[in-house]
Amino acid sequence: MNTSNKHIVLKTKDLSIGYCSKSGVNSVAKEINIHLEKGKLVCLLGKNGIGKSTLLRTLSKTQHALGGTVYLNNQDLASIASSEMAKEMSLVLTDRIPDSQLSVFELVALGRQPYTNWLGKLSSEDHQKAKKAIAQVGIEAIAAKKYYELSDGQLQKVMIARALAQDTAIIILDEPTAHLDMHHKIEVFKLLQNLVKNTGKTIILSTHEVNLALKIADILWLMTPRNFLSGSLQEHIAQKNLEELFPSKQIKFDPVSEQFILQN
């Protein structure tokens, strides 16, 4: 990959992730080296408990790295103020939103907070960007509803709209399709794919929908018990990386059809 340095939005050097607790350091994954170009859709795959969420939290600075460095636009993540981070990276998390009376529009507009004044008053530009974000994910019809009236699928789109309103170059989503039915899963994936195409944003998401991910991702990040692997589908197939993803005999990667299949 011969690309000039300025297109690299996210880079890590010998990153190791995990938790520090009283009983000692609990390392989840080591030697993670990422070199991510702008405008790609990245899917992070790996079995449960392998550390996908931990990696995403470390990349978004909501959790400290155990070692190594993360660079955002060639700048050390540790040296970036959180108010600046908020303009570079937005998140869609699995956290449940606490009970409140927020309407969909208000919730999306909260994404404008890094840009609003000290009281959080929306300027006309903020209004426009929030409306645009709502239009981009196609939820105009429910904009006036309270968020607790929504279905899981609608709520997930609202949270994506909120991230879009935050107007960042990178959006990180932690399992955005969990709890959704097949129809909504595909809808969310398509939506994210189109956003990457149309806006040039970099979108990173973790998912268990491996086959869908193989089809739409530009880059696949694989977390296996042994190491972290990054590359396009073809690169992974060539290096037989996908076979290592699940340590089970019941599910196997089929290089011909380029998907995981059940073994009987």
Place this chain on the structure above:
Amino acid sequence: MDFNKTYKLTFIALGVSLLFVALLNISLGSIHIPFKELVYILFRNVESKESWQYIIYNFRIPKAITAMLVGSGLGVSGLLMQTLFRNPLAGPFVLGISSGASLGVACLILGSAFFGGVLGDFMLSTWSITIASSIGAFLVLSSVLIAIKKIRNTMSILIVGLMFGSISAAIINVLSYFSSAEQLQQFIFWSFGSLGNLSWNELTVFFMIILLSTILLLFIIKPLNSLLLGESYAISLGVNIKKTRYIVLITTSLMTGVITAFSGPIAFVGLAIPHLTKLIFNTSDHRILLPAVAINGAILMLVCDAIAQLPTSEHVLPINAVTSLFGAPIVIWLLVRKQKNSL
């Protein structure tokens, strides 16, 4: 979030109600003063009976102002805690903060015997009671905050608050056992809660502390709104969580502390008022909720005080009893509703 015209209308309506309730409150009391005379005394400075003027200026108006400050302060504290703890049932009394303030005062009043003399006298001044009560509130609130880091469940947090209340009560019991009848009486009367008996000087101190807290609050309205999405999202929006938490911690313990010091532990107001306000305004935007809660709190406390006066009677009920009588059912109603639609 839009500042709608409908909100403006509601605010005007609330303002008018506040004025009306305040007048009503001042007109009621053990000595009957005709409403017409009251209006004359207040607005026209027409010569009236001197004793009436004295009662109104030195008893009823200070009491009405105290009621408003207490209601606003407790309501705002409750709102802050509900947002910070992401828990609709949080409030200064339910979480044991008021009990902590009581404990501070109990240590002071009942413990002053151990010091005696000049030091003892100093310790019973308004200032020292205020400080002791604020420290008590701050300590309990910090402990609850630490406990809550490990507990996510709504109901468990209530139980933790209850336990802090019980611990405070137990320590107060032990202290009472060792103190003189006179001190005990002083403490018991204080714990009934009372909005009266504040001099204009004390009222000024009270007002300044509530005003200071309110000014501090202005700076965290925006972070409070992002906290509506939960802490992780708030951090990703660039909110300094630690700073916000400290400001909430300081303002709520300051307000609860000073209110408890001046008027005794008053139950449930802090929990009920934010909910009533959210029902009226149907919003979670703190730019609207904070002033609305303050006005509603003032109205509600004036009404409770009017009821406590037992109009046309010479007896006065403890204000704490009145607020509990209407506040406790609201908590039960909230729990029932929560079961129904998990809101």
